[in-house]
Amino acid sequence: MSGSIVLHDYWRSSSAYRVRIALNLLGLGYRSRPVDLVAGDQRGAENLAANPQGLVPVLEIDGQRLTQSLAIIEYLDETRAAGFLPDEPAERARARALAHAIAMEIQPVCNLRVARHAVSLGGAATMDGWMAHFIALGLEGVEGLLLQRPALPFCHGARPGLADICLVPQVYNARRWGVDLSAFPRLAAIAERAEALPAFAAAHPDRVKPDR
Structure with missing residues (x-):
């Protein structure tokens, strides 16, 4: 299962940290693809191809490539019935x-x-x-x-x-x-x-x- 989900991640990024928490709460294994923000990897061709904003995280899941941590978490909430948001x-x-x-x-x-x-x-x-x-x-x-x-x-x-x-x-x-x-x-x-x-x-x- 972990091979089917890829998180473009930086260990100290608070945005990526959020997505790691959400994936863990759902019990979803994933493979981390590190992007070193201090070294400037986010502006490299590989990361820009994944996210033209030159940011992390990017989540590859369900055949999609998703960006922006809150959008990713709400996608997980809606597709996995996570209960991250109230119903009312x-x-x-x-x-x-x-x-x-x-x-x-x-x-x-x-x-x-x-x-x-x-x-x-x-x-x-x-x-x-x-x-x-x-x-x-x-x-x-x-x-x-x-x-x-x-x-x-x-x-x-x-x-x-x-x-x-x-x-x-x-x-x-x-x-x-x-x-x-x-x-x-x-x-x-x-x-x-x-x-x-x-x-x-x-x-x-x-x-x-x-x-x-």
């Missing part, structure tokens, strides 16, 4: 809003190529300062959204879903860049709970980091 429209919108607050607000500003460009322009900006500022600012909003409702085991219920799949990689990045998570107790507790699950643990960057 308003609840589904809230779950998506939590996921988008991370994937569409925090991540684009903290994308490696964006942060590197900002620092290259000169001035007082540093990579650490840029990342910590925007991650903390974004997580403040996510915490506020979560606090609008009583505490739940996961972002939107008793089982992990789309928002949790987005949250855990972002918390990993927050720790990496020295963000103090004590200011966000609700989301930190949810992330810790999710990280203990085998599907999330197996997707952690330290577990999939190439040996070289």
Whole structure:
């Protein structure tokens, strides 16, 4: 089974990390095809043929070649009845809003190529300062959204879903860049709970980091 699904992956990419979690939650084996973002492999001919945006992840599955992590995860949800999103429209919108607050607000500003460009322009900006500022600012909003409702085991219920799949990689990045998570107790507790699950643990960057 693992040979029929291919994930174009970078071990530290939060977008690829999300897709690894989703595949693991579904018990879908896959073959990883590493794309080294630091070395610039994403701009190479092979990766551009798979994804003209020059990004990861790309998922080859069901005879399709899919891009954009949230689109991939929703495809898996719809084709595998994963339950990553609630059935009721308003609840589904809230779950998506939590996921988008991370994937569409925090991540684009903290994308490696964006942060590197900002620092290259000169001035007082540093990579650490840029990342910590925007991650903390974004997580403040996510915490506020979560606090609008009583505490739940996961972002939107008793089982992990789309928002949790987005949250855990972002918390990993927050720790990496020295963000103090004590200011966000609700989301930190949810992330810790999710990280203990085998599907999330197996997707952690330290577990999939190439040996070289």
